[in-house]
Amino acid sequence: MPQLTFKGIKRQSVIDMSKELIDELQTIINVPREHFALEHVDSMYIMDGREAPEYPLIYVNLFDRGSEAEHMVAKAITKHVHHAGYQNVDVIFTILERSRYYENGERF
Structure with missing residues (x-):
């Protein structure tokens, strides 16, 4: 169930990289x-x-796979x-707990 949400990057870039x-x-x-x-989330950054x-x-939302897998x-990405x-990129992980994840109303 890994879910990756991309912001601040062109939609076509996400499409192009998705398979590999x-x-x-x-x-x-x-x-x-x-x-x-x-x-892909269309967003606009605003400053001043x-x-x-x-x-x-x-x-990145996913179940815990260990720190080595997370690093890889x-x-x-x-x-x-x-x-x-793109020169710079931030990757931010949210580790999901199986006991708090439901699919179609059933605990995963």
Whole structure:
């Protein structure tokens, strides 16, 4: 159920990287590709009363896979975002608890 939410990056960049990124991530965390969800959020950064430059923020929601896997996921995402032409990127993890995750009303 890894969910990646992309902000501050062009939609087409996310589309272009999606296949290879999921190929790499599914190997790292051993999750079938159909369990991944990638979302692009249109956003506008604002500073001092005007639009500010985009800055890629990628939010990753997933069940705990350990710090080594988390590090490898962050590195893989960063590599793909850099390849898309962005110099800087922040990757932010939220670790989900299975006891608090429900699918169709049933605890996961």
